[in-house]
Amino acid sequence: MCAGSGKTLCFEIPLIHTVLQWRKEADRRRQKEQEPEENRDAAAVDLPPEDEAPEQQEDEEDVPREHDETVASEDAEGSKGEARRSQQPLLGLVLTPTRELAFQVKHHIDALAQFTGIRTAIVVGGMSAQKQRRMLSRRPELVIATPGRMWEMIRESHAHLQNLKELRCLVIDEADRMVEKGHFAELENILEMLSTTHSNVKRQTLVFSATLTLVHSLPPRLNAKKNKKKAQNQNTKDGKLQQLMERICMREHPKILDLSRTEATATGLQEKRIDCAAEDKDLILYSVLMSRPARTMVFTNSIQCVKRLHTLLRLLECQTIVLHANMNQKQRLKSLERFAQSQQCVLLTTDVAARGIDIPNVQHVIHYEVPRVSETYVHRSGRTARIGRTGLTLLLVSPEELLNFKKICRTLNKKEEELPELPLDTEHMSALKERVTLAHKIEKNEYFQNRKSQHDSWFRQAAEAMEIQLDDDMLMGN
Known part of the structure; x- marks a missing residue:
């Protein structure tokens, strides 16, 4: 499938x-178990003759019994449900x-x-x-x-x-x-x-x-x-x-239902690629996101790459949400919920979101890094063009990833020509290049400042725990 x-x-x-x-089977068994008891109870009851009626009954008013029967049936259903639940x-x-x-x-x-x-x-x-x-x-x-x-x-x-x-x-x-x-x-x-x-x-x-x-x-x-x-x-x-x-550990002779198509990907999926140098991927990603605003998932192979792209795109004023395995469960569910509610948003994620996740109307899937195996490519791309819809999946292929790309094509019985290059607007990219270069510098500066802060904080806590005096030369901030 x-x-x-x-x-x-x-x-x-x-x-x-x-x-x-x-x-149904449980109710049937319960009825069979109760039938003999009910029959015995009925036989033991001494009923009065038909022409004799209790005096108390003559004095009572004729009250409709529909309500009593409804209550009795509801009680019976409730007791049956409780018995079944226990x-x-x-x-x-x-x-x-x-x-x-x-x-x-x-x-x-x-x-x-x-x-x-x-x-x-x-x-x-x-x-x-x-x-x-x-x-x-x-x-x-x-x-x-x-x-x-x-x-x-x-x-x-x-x-x-x-x-x-x-x-x-x-x-x-x-x-x-x-x-x-x-x-x-x-x-x-x-x-x-x-x-x-x-x-x-x-x-x-x-x-x-x-x-x-x-x-x-x-x-x-x-x-x-x-x-x-x-x-x-x-x-x-x-x-x-x-x-x-x-x-x-399945039994012998299982029934196998294979609904796979000759192509492993969906019918309405448009598959494209961009051959580029690794250092140009950020500029190309930003250019594609700006020129094709839509609900987009960007997949990477590592958590570190997700964090770096999140900082970079935040500096470029791009609305992004992150999802990876190091987040706690509430954060992960919140990220998916926010992404599903936004019409034009970017989800930066690892392969934790590659399998089975059904988010409506995802229009683009971008493989910022070529997946290591063909199955991952199929599952990532399957987040778009779901249930008869159309969608675009885009591979950013650097020279170092060319071998993996060829393996994927070979496994999926695709020629490299079947994943044509996505045309890029060079003028648009030239206009964005200066912004991306500046964002790179700020991102690197923030990264090293955070590294220094974490390093110094760890040393201060360790020195305090061991009750020793810390030499300022050991701090990166100095």
Whole structure:
């Protein structure tokens, strides 16, 4: 499936259906258990003859019983719901790679299940664990989580997570990212537990990603080795799926639904590039932002680059919002909210926002730095041209990044000509160059002043803690 094609609905609807089916089954079982008791009670009651009526009944007024019946039915429904809630197991678990994606999935499920009474809870890092424990104590049917915090709650033996044998539906979103080596060791622990001590043959496992079947060309060092055939088998579409199924402990003969297009990117996406020197990227970025005002996401490969660009563009009076992994969760959610509410704003972000985040009407995606792998390019570009809309993705390619750019083209079966150069207005750039040069000088000065301030502050605190006198020569400010 392409990014922005509606994958989230593909697992949200089955999740809600699973919960509603479980409720029907639970109510049916409860009725069967209660039927014999009701029959015994009815047989034990000694009813008066039909022609005899209690004297008290003659004196009473004829009162309509519709209200009494309504109240009784409401009480019955309420008691049924309370009984069901007290025995409620966890029925659905959604695992996502990022907290932002987890919040987004929860928001979508809550909107879709608005009139069903289905309860959901979110379990992610960076937020109060105590509050999340209270939410789990309400016994929600569905939990959306990141692997780290979820495994922490399981290890704490939270009551609602003790019997995962009842789990009917497990969803792993952005699965190719989740099972990468060196990432999410907690996911491996969860999957191992669900396939051994908490296994359930009725459980349905759903796996989703826009880049599950993206096949890379083998590097020369593997082509030259003896195990070339094995490496080639693992690098095919079927080989990658087989490897994924083994890691996720899926049963044999799963149903595979591959809706991938020949091109990995969306139909309405316009792909462009600009070949430039690394030192000219700031000027080109500023020129593009000024000449094409729109809701734009600018992706970089590092947090340091995001911070530097934020300072530079702030000096150039460009409205920017930052998002990266070093921000606390409230700041990250606030940044996404502010960006979604602004019509012409720039979000400077790392790849923390590359996967799954659905922000309406993002018109431009700019890769300030060429992504290291093809999957990242597909996911970054998928933030625009979503659900049939149009959008522009622009790569700024320096000579040092040319090798990565060619790898991406090769993996996506694109010729370099298929990513034509975006024409630039040289006169417009010449007019902006002086401003950018001045902003560079101010930004560098601010950076070194901050470095000095942090350095001196650390030394003063250390000297105070050790109760020693600090030599002024050790301070950068002097």
